[in-house]
Amino acid sequence: MPMVKHSLKTPEAKRSKIVNNIKTKLTREDVLHVAKLSSLTLTDAEIKKFLPQLSRVVEYISQLSEVETQEVKPTSQTTGLVNIFREDQIKALNILPQDKALSGTDIIHNGLFKVPAILEGRINK
Amino acid sequence: MKNYKPVIGLEVHIETNTKSKMFCSCPQNHFGKKPNTTTCPICLGLPGALPLANSEAIFKTVKLGLALGAKISKFSRFYRKHYFYPDLPKAFQTSQKDEVLCIGGQLLGKEINHIHLEEDAGKLVHETIDGKKFSLVDFNRSGCALIELVTEPVFRNIAEVLVFVKELQLIARYLDISGADMEKGTMRLEGNISVTTDSKIPDYKVELKNINSFRFLEKALTSEIERQIKALEAGEKLIQETRGYDEVKQTTFPQRSKEESQDYRYFPEADLPPIQLGDEMISKLKSEIPELPVEKRIRFKTKYGLSNEYINVLVSDIKRSNYFEDAAKLSSEYRTIASLMINKKMDKQYPEAGGLIKKILELTKISYSDDASVDEAVLVVISKNPDVILSYKNGKGQVIGFLIGQVQKILHGKGDPKFISLKLIEKIKK
């Protein structure tokens, strides 16, 4: 049995080269990979359609590589706020009664949401 | 035959005992509640919902870090960790990645990598309905505040693991941050296990999940280590995988998880402004930390002189150790008190420590030496120690202790110290 490395990726050869850390062109494997990550199933026709469209956008956004950002700190949010907390209290008014919690779907069983059997173990926790 | 040693690291999840969940005001306590009755738009992951962080959960996490000597991050942040699973309503878990709350620390000499804060997922159960297999989801637990503690792979035998986990559980209870009850699910464990013949950390690890009792922890670890050694001795190569423990078969089994390792696509949670903990706040939280088990054990040893077994039993239960100390204020019969509590469980009979002391006095009076024997012994000691008596008469009051001790020697320890003292003073005066 081959020794499997710590972090597994789709073989590098099948995914496009990264030049100066920036993609130059997307491949079909790239599209399939991100579709899988996003839990989207694509038809062949969709893959054919999306590949050039996504490629063009990726090419376009890659122009950021020319911006000098060596000493720049990233911004993840513009408010500058810190320490916005909630007091540890139960607010009964916000709790949804069971019927409201379940109201978005008919696929329920004994107060639980029903899905086809999940055979895979939970990856995390 | 090569000498294989286990290499074990732990991931411990502790559900805080806050009133409300991590990012919403639903009740944190979901034990025994009807399914999907403690949820709201936020923990149910409805469209448009937004998180708001529970300050108390943050403070409890920091306290745990402080108690374990971790470095508390002045600046810390929540991140989104993405994957799809039916019990994860937003398809991401709000957790921490870079800039976690507590870094480093140690417990019983075992290094901790970090401690961070996150939210729990819902619960999935499997059921066959009309012949077809389904999974059913209850989101009561979704969004509950969860502390995660990750150790370095520093355990080299199972006993060390058990001791560590028990102590961590005790500390969580002392700090009043969680009931840390494995049966109730407020403390959960995962082990990362590999075996090695030298001191190098192997390049694979097997994740053992769903360990929900100490008994299973020991059995599962034992069984898994055996399995790995057997495999390696047979020339097999071990792979990175996730396994569960089958209580019936008493073996571990591979859990079918996706072949690829997960790409969680972490990025900072913009809906939650970062956490900035100043020195003042950290000092305040530090001051709220009570005497911890390790300190208490030392104190019990020096102050009460109890045996290690007695100390461990008492210290393992805050209520009982407090009871013991209440009783010890009323009577210095420390060993007797401890013995009656531990061997005869008399603290259950007498909810007030004073009641137990009364009972002790009753019991112990009978076994005290009678007055005549005490008299005799006192006279012997006085006659044999004229210099000491002179010191006492000259004001050195503390020598009475020595004299009491000498009397007890003659009486084989059966004297009532207070009565002996009275008699000594009486006779010295004469």
Place this chain on the structure above:
Amino acid sequence: MNLPLTIKDTQNALLEKKFKAVELVDSYLDQISKHNKEYNIFLTVTDEVAYSKAKEVDKLLAQFDKKVIENNPLFGVTAAYKDIFLTEGRRTSAGSKVLESYIPPYSATSVLRLEKAGAIPLGKLNCDAWAHGASGENSDFGPTLNPWNKEYVPGGSSSGPAASVASGMSLISLGSDTGGSTRQPANFCNLVGLKPTYGAIPRYGVIAMSSSLDTVGSLAHTVDDIEIMFDVLRGEDGFDAVVKNFNKAEIKTKFKLGIAKEYFIKGLDNEVEKMIDDVRKVYEKAGIEVVEISLPNTKYMVPVYYIIMPAEVSSNLGRFDGIRYGNDRNSFGEEAKRRIMLGSYVLSAGYYDAYYLKAMKVRSKIIEDFDKAFKEVDAIISPVSPTPPFKIGQNTSDPLKMYLEDVYTTSANLAGIPSLTLPSTFSKNKLPIGFQLMGSRFSEHNLFELGKLYHKEINYKPETAI
């Protein structure tokens, strides 16, 4: 249609008993039934709720008369909401087949605030699905048409909200603005639109698109009306952690405005460029200095936006798995799928640093540009769209072409600053052209002042298209 086009006129008419609130609702519903099929503006008309609210308003009027406005600043004001605003018990679709039957169990803060203030909700409005778009053509329920000319787009993604007010189907509407989605359609439909400061108005109950960029947008005929809406909507709600209460900034008496030299790019239409110049002249005539400023990182705004936004979209749309609500992920339309995949791509292992992290850093530089600019000037005049409204189908063949529509609008979202869009003139094709005023964070009330001044100077009169 002869209904009043401002809040004040409507309320005065109600107080003068020119008509009752229920009669007002009759008229609006009539307008909707006449033209909605053709223009595809409303996805759901909530007439029951509308009449029920109108009756309440009539009761309050009878009881309190003029005093009714004290606790009900929006009494009698007909409103409609972009279909990404959750409304309890009323279908909310996000313009997508995924939620075509979804009935939420709770309402958005902004909806509750408007309705508590006396607004009468008429229904839910068409939009680009998940707010992804700049024309309204990405709706899973068909595009909305521009009331000024059916062959043209009303703009997007708040296509329905703009068309609703422009066609006299509601007096005000709520949209969202993540990259220009309220300003651009307001601009294409001759309306005043506000993208508020990020963190001014709570987003709780608005289907999230891009968490660090989303804002609740307002659309109406006049700046006065936008101001009334803003003061009702803003402030903490105990749910949105990025919202802080703030005191109205002191209204300035002397303003200085700026126009960025980087705005004059190849793709800028002549008519739009001329309009900007005319705007400058109007302000100068009114005694306000207009200077040239520089926003050096302007050309990177769209690429930064099209990294950060899809990343956050891919994250926010993960919850739509069909388990607790909605249809499964196969029901997502093309544009949604594209953005989700693009987002997963820029966040994925090996690409995060080069794309998402890089974009966050360039974003810092963009914010710095604005900080510098606002030390010099009080507000920045800018086009909203590089061209006047375009025709249906004109930009749909190439997603990238549509993305470039956002060149003037995304900057305000990236910087978290407010922007007020104002109708200015009409093109030679008789389609609306307007501009936007951007200010520093929480400077809305000064923008309102500048907007009112401009409209006074040009003698602006609100009008509906049909």
